[in-house]
Amino acid sequence: MSLTTDKAVASLLRDDDRAVLREIFGERVRFDEPLGPYTSWKIGGPADAFAVVEREEELAAAMRLCFKRRLPWFVIGSGSNVLVGDGGMRGIVVRLGGAFAEIDARVDGDDVIVDAGASAGMAAVTAKAATLGAVGIGSLAGIPGTVGGSLRMNAGTDREMGDFVRSVWVQSPGKPDPHAITVQYFYRHTTLARDAVVSRVTLAFERGDPKSVRDEMQARLVRRKSTQPIALPNAGSCFRNPEGDKAARLIEAAGAKGWRVGGAEVSPLHANFINNVGGATARDVATLLARVRRAVHEQFGVELQLEVHLVGVFIDET
Ligand SMILES: Cc1cc2nc3c(=O)[nH]c(=O)nc-3n(C[C@H](O)[C@H](O)[C@H](O)COP(=O)(O)OP(=O)(O)OC[C@H]3O[C@@H](n4cnc5c(N)ncnc54)[C@H](O)[C@@H]3O)c2cc1C
Missing domain, CATH: 3.30.43.10 (Uridine Diphospho-n-acetylenolpyruvylglucosamine Reductase, domain 2)
Structure with a gap:
């Protein structure tokens, strides 16, 4: 070294x-x-x-x-x-x-309110909220993250976490005790300060018919299973969709489906996913991400932006 x-x-x-x-x-x-x-x-x-x-x-x-x-x-x-x-x-x-994993979901008049600690899993939150008829919860179903991570990422599908947030509590090194803040939400990112740790969140949904909400959520989960390699180690979509297009479409059109570096492979099922097919290193994945990005830029003039967060020390030597 x-x-x-x-x-x-x-x-x-x-x-x-x-x-x-x-x-x-x-x-x-x-x-x-x-x-x-x-x-x-x-x-x-x-x-x-x-x-x-x-x-x-x-x-x-x-x-x-x-x-x-x-x-x-x-x-x-x-x-x-x-x-x-x-x-x-x-x-x-x-x-x-x-x-931090506690969840309290309840009906309040015409609304469904969910108070969730930041480490509560989105799977548990969506399941509880769906049972009470939370309209729109299906758009957050199948996201394998926590409430805190999903808030920072403004995770979602056709609707996003930020559409449902009523309040956010954070702690930070400069202000370590829990305090409420206001956050603005954008496509897969937010104004949440880099050093703020979300400790709890309140979500509010319009209340609808629990059965139709549950059925819609189930249909979305089934669709996800057939279009995403959810059983393999990956991090979901690697790149954000560019305005008016899909990153997966561009990557596939660039011929990158199935490309491999070491143990990292562009998913043959969903081109915006990179799977660890065995022993992949961060260097393998980062190299593959760079190749995919270059190919899309060379062929279509589009600069894909990363959705996944690259963190820690990347070593460019063997
Ligand atoms: C199979 C699969 C499918 C996916 N589908 C979707 C999808 O449909 N839509 C979508 O948007 N995403 C999707 N994702 C991506 C991912 O699940 C979401 O971004 C999720 O919200 C991340 O949550 P996490 O807890 O895993 O966060 P992490 O990956 O652990 O962290 C992500 C970022 O959030 C920060 N963070 C984590 N916890 C907190 C906290 N308490 N306070 C402040 N910051 C925090 C981290 O520091 C990091 O910067 C998918 C991923 C996979 C693997």
Whole structure:
């Protein structure tokens, strides 16, 4: 490894940082923990520290440490929209769990209201909301993320997370206690500050007939199964759709379906998905993403924008 790479992969934590993290999280913090298992691509090098955070006070304590020591940190949800570099991530990676997974869904007059912690899975949220007849919930069904990750990504299909958000609570190193904020939503991104961790969200839906809402959701889930390689390790759509077109259509027309680099393959089923067909590294996926992007640009003059977040240290040497 070069000197630069050596530096980029060296842990930033001092012994006293590790001691503070153990005090906050006990057994729930691990050091030099590989991140692959926490992502849907099953790819990624180690985090200096990886902590499962179960309460708002713990998150606040970890943030105070990051602020005081100027340590980088990152929050991972289900890891279904991130490519973590093979060199891993410096600083602290947190994953929310415990009380952050709670969901309260209820009928309130003509509305269905869902209060959800940020680590609640979208599958559980959509299932509960559908039972109460939440109109539009089908557009969020089948997204394999958490509420927090889906809010940051403004995830969705024909309708998106932001269409249903009533309130958002966050914590950040500069303001570690939970506080409500206003977020603006755009196609697959938001104005949520880079350093804000969503801790809970309230969603509101118009109330309709529960049976027709459930049937519509089921039909969408079935359609998804036949058009997406959902059983393979991938991160869904890699590129955002350009204005007035589909990234998958352009990639297929560029002849890239089935292209491979190492263990990474452009899905033969859905051209905007890249599958890890066995032992893919982040470098394989990043190289394939670059080739696909170049081919589409050369043939159609369209510069595809990444939807997936590339995070951590990417190593360009063997
Ligand atoms: C098979 C498959 C199908 C998919 N289908 C769709 C689809 O139909 N529509 C769609 O939009 N997406 C889809 N996706 C992509 C992905 O599931 C969504 O983007 C999802 O919302 C990401 O949530 P996550 O919890 O996995 O986030 P992660 O991938 O863990 O993180 C994504 C980003 O959100 C940030 N983040 C995570 N949690 C928080 C938090 N609590 N606070 C602040 N920031 C946070 C992370 O730091 C990161 O920057 C699909 C993915 C797969 C694998």
